[in-house]
Amino acid sequence: MKIAIIGGxxxxxxxxxKAHRENPxxxxxxFEKDENxxxxxxxxxYYISGVTDSRQKVVINTPEAFTKKxxxxxxxxxxxxxxxxxxxxIRYRNLKNNRDGEYRYDKLIITTGASPVIPxxxxxxxxxxxxxxxxxxxxxxxxxxxxxxxxxxSIIGAGLIGLEMAESFSKLGLKVTVIExxxxxxxxxxxxxAQIVGAHxxxxxxxLLLKDGVVKFTGDNSVEKVIxxxxxxxxxxxxxxxxxxxxxxxxxxxxxxxxxxxxxxxxNNKMQTSLSDIYAAGDCAESTDLVSGKSIWAPLGSxxxxxxxxxxENAAGGNNRHDGVLKTAITKVFDLTVARTxxxxxxxxxxxxDPIGVKIKAVNHAGYYPGLDKLHIKGVFDKKTKRIIxxxxxxxxxxxxxxxxxxxxxxxxxxxxxxxQLDLAYAPPxxxxxxxxxxxxxxxxxxxx
Amino acid sequence: MKIAIIGGxxxxxxxxxKAHRENPxxxxxxFEKDENxxxxxxxxxYYISGVTDSRQKVVINTPEAFTKKxxxxxxxxxxxxxxxxxxxxIRYRNLKNNRDGEYRYDKLIITTGASPVIPxxxxxxxxxxxxxxxxxxxxxxxxxxxxxxxxxxSIIGAGLIGLEMAESFSKLGLKVTVIExxxxxxxxxxxxxAQIVGAHxxxxxxxLLLKDGVVKFTGDNSVEKVIxxxxxxxxxxxxxxxxxxxxxxxxxxxxxxxxxxxxxxxxNNKMQTSLSDIYAAGDCAESTDLVSGKSIWAPLGSxxxxxxxxxxENAAGGNNRHDGVLKTAITKVFDLTVARTxxxxxxxxxxxxDPIGVKIKAVNHAGYYPGLDKLHIKGVFDKKTKRIIxxxxxxxxxxxxxxxxxxxxxxxxxxxxxxxQLDLAYAPPxxxxxxxxxxxxxxxxxxxx
Numbered sequence: 001m002k003i004a005i006i007g008g009x010x011x012x013x014x015x016x017x018k019a020h021r022e023n024p025x026x027x028x029x030x031f032e033k034d035e036n037x038x039x040x041x042x043x044x045x046y047y048i049s050g051v052t053d054s055r056q057k058v059v060i061n062t063p064e065a066f067t068k069k070x071x072x073x074x075x076x077x078x079x080x081x082x083x084x085x086x087x088x089x090i091r092y093r094n095l096k097n098n099r100d101g102e103y104r105y106d107k108l109i110i111t112t113g114a115s116p117v118i119p120x121x122x123x124x125x126x127x128x129x130x131x132x133x134x135x136x137x138x139x140x141x142x143x144x145x146x147x148x149x150x151x152x153x154s155i156i157g158a159g160l161i162g163l164e165m166a167e168s169f170s171k172l173g174l175k176v177t178v179i180e181x182x183x184x185x186x187x188x189x190x191x192x193x194a195q196i197v198g199a200h201x202x203x204x205x206x207x208l209l210l211k212d213g214v215v216k217f218t219g220d221n222s223v224e225k226v227i228x229x230x231x232x233x234x235x236x237x238x239x240x241x242x243x244x245x246x247x248x249x250x251x252x253x254x255x256x257x258x259x260x261x262x263x264x265x266x267x268n269n270k271m272q273t274s275l276s277d278i279y280a281a282g283d284c285a286e287s288t289d290l291v292s293g294k295s296i297w298a299p300l301g302s303x304x305x306x307x308x309x310x311x312x313e314n315a316a317g318g319n320n321r322h323d324g325v326l327k328t329a330i331t332k333v334f335d336l337t338v339a340r341t342x343x344x345x346x347x348x349x350x351x352x353x354d355p356i357g358v359k360i361k362a363v364n365h366a367g368y369y370p371g372l373d374k375l376h377i378k379g380v381f382d383k384k385t386k387r388i389i390x391x392x393x394x395x396x397x398x399x400x401x402x403x404x405x406x407x408x409x410x411x412x413x414x415x416x417x418x419x420x421q422l423d424l425a426y427a428p429p430x431x432x433x434x435x436x437x438x439x440x441x442x443x444x445x446x447x448x449x
Numbered sequence: 450m451k452i453a454i455i456g457g458x459x460x461x462x463x464x465x466x467k468a469h470r471e472n473p474x475x476x477x478x479x480f481e482k483d484e485n486x487x488x489x490x491x492x493x494x495y496y497i498s499g500v501t502d503s504r505q506k507v508v509i510n511t512p513e514a515f516t517k518k519x520x521x522x523x524x525x526x527x528x529x530x531x532x533x534x535x536x537x538x539i540r541y542r543n544l545k546n547n548r549d550g551e552y553r554y555d556k557l558i559i560t561t562g563a564s565p566v567i568p569x570x571x572x573x574x575x576x577x578x579x580x581x582x583x584x585x586x587x588x589x590x591x592x593x594x595x596x597x598x599x600x601x602x603s604i605i606g607a608g609l610i611g612l613e614m615a616e617s618f619s620k621l622g623l624k625v626t627v628i629e630x631x632x633x634x635x636x637x638x639x640x641x642x643a644q645i646v647g648a649h650x651x652x653x654x655x656x657l658l659l660k661d662g663v664v665k666f667t668g669d670n671s672v673e674k675v676i677x678x679x680x681x682x683x684x685x686x687x688x689x690x691x692x693x694x695x696x697x698x699x700x701x702x703x704x705x706x707x708x709x710x711x712x713x714x715x716x717n718n719k720m721q722t723s724l725s726d727i728y729a730a731g732d733c734a735e736s737t738d739l740v741s742g743k744s745i746w747a748p749l750g751s752x753x754x755x756x757x758x759x760x761x762e763n764a765a766g767g768n769n770r771h772d773g774v775l776k777t778a779i780t781k782v783f784d785l786t787v788a789r790t791x792x793x794x795x796x797x798x799x800x801x802x803d804p805i806g807v808k809i810k811a812v813n814h815a816g817y818y819p820g821l822d823k824l825h826i827k828g829v830f831d832k833k834t835k836r837i838i839x840x841x842x843x844x845x846x847x848x849x850x851x852x853x854x855x856x857x858x859x860x861x862x863x864x865x866x867x868x869x870q871l872d873l874a875y876a877p878p879x880x881x882x883x884x885x886x887x888x889x890x891x892x893x894x895x896x897x898x
Binding site: 046052057322324327329331422426431434437438 | 491500501771773790816818870876883887
């Protein structure tokens with residue numbers, strides 16, 4: 001059996017590794033247009049800041065190591081240009097010698113990922129205006145930091161990457177300005193929770209411009225100023241554009257593979273596309289929202305890994321599923337952990353629920369144990385069933401634990417009653433006798449009385 | 450309505466507070482034989498070690514503060530000697546003036562707690578042999594530490610309290626010996642997991658004698674030596690006996706209230722005893738094992754708080770339930786977090802399951818992020834349904850999170866498949882793309898193939 005995989009970061013390498021384990025006899029070949037595979041995309045902000053002290057650490061596997069470990073032929077510098085499903089054929093260009101070639105597969109897995117959106121703002125092509133998506137981007141940013149010693153950086157977009165990089169640049173001593181079109185940071189959070197994060201950014205010396213867009217970038221060869229809609233002129237030595245990503249689906253689209261309403265490749269829970277023997281996984285593919293049942297596009301590292309694994313297992317003859325996601329996301333913004341899972345109130349209304357948001361303040365552990373911190377928790381409940389269908393948690397310590405418990409609760413269709421019943425682990429360094437999650441259950445039960 | 454509560458620590462004060470909130474018109478009176486109420490029993494090891502730097506911090510509420518906050522009449526120094534259910538009457542002695550009195554209730558809540566087992570070992574009555582259960586005990590231990598400056602302490606029993614106190618005494622500079630009858634520390638853990646904890650104790654300078662019992666204590670007025678079954682003579686200035694606790698049920702038994710097979714007061718999920726209008730909650734009462742459905746006695750602080758709350762709410766006219774427990778327990782032993790939930794393999798077999806234990810090693814978060822640590826995880830699965838029914842987690846960081854996720858999974862009857870599907874929060878400081886819990890699911894799925 002011949003399995004071809006297009007794209008070699010999170011989903012692609014997960015698929016290749018699992019396909020080999022599932023079927024050690026299969027011939028597995030992985031095409032990647034860049035030189036690197038298997039690097040930790042989510043680790044790039046820490047590689048740039050130096051918190052992770054070597055490049056090698058974020059490169060999980062070199063092509064050579066990967067081949068040795070999983071018996072997968074890795075062809076880096078190979079760009080796949082065409083899929084011909086009828087002939088089970090792919091055509092590629094070897095970018096190293098500019099020669100074209102083709103490969104006949106029995107099963108094909110598309111893991112082409114996503115690319116940063118580059119907004120058509122005047123001046124966007126000036127030097128020192130960058131995005132951050134691949135390890136090449138990270139290398140470029142590090143190179144500029146080392147060579148130019150920039151003092152001021154502007155970050156366009158206050159999403160997860162934007163805020164992680166605000167911290168990274170601050171740690172490196174740069175003066176950071178974040179410019180965001182929306183009236184809040186982190187669009188996937190509710191305004192009142194996002195506001196806590198915005199305040200924390202300011203406490204840490206970040207200039208935050210909300211409800212403001214970029215009109216143009218100015219400068220000679222390199223960017224020197226960001227001009228905003230509100231008329232501000234921000235001097236800058238470096239700009240990071242992080243206004244979103246788009247799934248890389250052109251190859252699939254041209255092959256006649258169905259693209260879903262979200263713009264990503266439509267797949268079922270076996271990661272099969274609309275064409276037989278072709279799978280897709282990771283940031284180029286859709287997923288199912290476990291609460292609403294809708295097809296959504298939720299490109300996140302953990303999902304890419306799991307979808308890749310499932311695609312690889314099934315392509316190699318196995319039988320596994322990826323049922324869907326809760327869009328669970330977490331990020332560290334200076335000292336704060338900021339996390340969400342499930343549906344927002346708005347999403348819940350759109351999905352036909354009658355939602356109610358319940359906000360509480362709780363603490364991470366016993367008040368008399370050192371390291372006491374606040375937790376801000378918001379739960380979204382369905383009025384009819386009293387089920388928890390969404391949650392957000394922000395705090396300095398213990399927020400990651402509570403979001404994972406709440407994510408598990410949402411997955412399991414638990415109600416306000418259940419949250420109080422959960423037997424969560426209590427000892428003074430870890431929790432309170434009634435844990436923050438139990439408190440959320442208690443307060444919600446009262447609301448429903 | 451008149452509500453009487455007997456016992457004023459975790460369950461009693463929870464019951465009183467909730468009864469007041471449920472029915473602000475009710476007359477609520479709380480009888481406590483000691484002088485203190487509402488202190489944090491689980492915080493005593495940290496009060497003794499000084500990690501918690503004042504006594505006041507572990508006393509959550511003074512009687513005066515509690516009365517002010519919840520309009521509950523608190524009678525400390527009042528020992529209830531008899532319950533006469535037919536007359537809805539309790540008789541008590543005021544220990545302050547040695548006068549007897551009686552009180553007619555409409556609803557009665559028994560929260561008499563548990564007491565340390567004092568084994569009948571020769572020499573047990575020597576000075577400086579203590580137990581640790583109440584804040585009075587903690588005060589006594591602190592007093593001896595300050596006055597006598599002991600250098601060597603022997604701890605009899607390697608349960609949760611024994612090991613927490615091993616750490617506390619070590620932090621205070623004492624040479625600690627722990628003596629345990631069983632061949633392992635922490636009897637509620639499987640031997641191979643307990644062994645990790647035993648090794649960690651030794652690494653931290655604790656002498657650990659396993660499979661060894663105490664034959665006698667010797668000394669003139671004060672204890673000077675512990676003589677063990679294996680013939681060891683351990684010089685000691687102080688002994689802490691922590692070989693277990695027993696529920697305080699004599700008052701209930703004499704009143705004709707049904708005592709369950711575990712020796713604790715039998716209750717239903719409304720916390721009602723066998724006699725009408727009498728409730729029981731906390732360490733004196735039974736609970737239901739959520740996996741096996743059996744009545745068990747699982748005296749833990751978080752359960753006491755919840756049962757107290759439910760008893761108080763129901764006694765005051767409300768309608769709440771405490772469905773049961775998973776015996777979830779967690780403790781900090783020096784740098785290790787040690788936690789368990791659900792059934793052990795042995796308990797699972799006894800409950801009619803066909804269990805299989807699956808052990809994995811995982812990590813707390815991304816390898817390239819500072820603070821990488823190992824996690825030892827054991828899951829107990831039912832072969833027939835593939836449900837997870839028990840778990841143990843040990844690690845320096847992130848073990849508390851995984852046990853809470855696994856406890857929620859067991860509560861929700863999740864299977865190996867579900868553990869892989871869970872959408873847990875991933876970012877490098879918090880997890881790996883496939884979290885330790887997902888890995889447990891993956892490895893277990895393979896085992897079942």
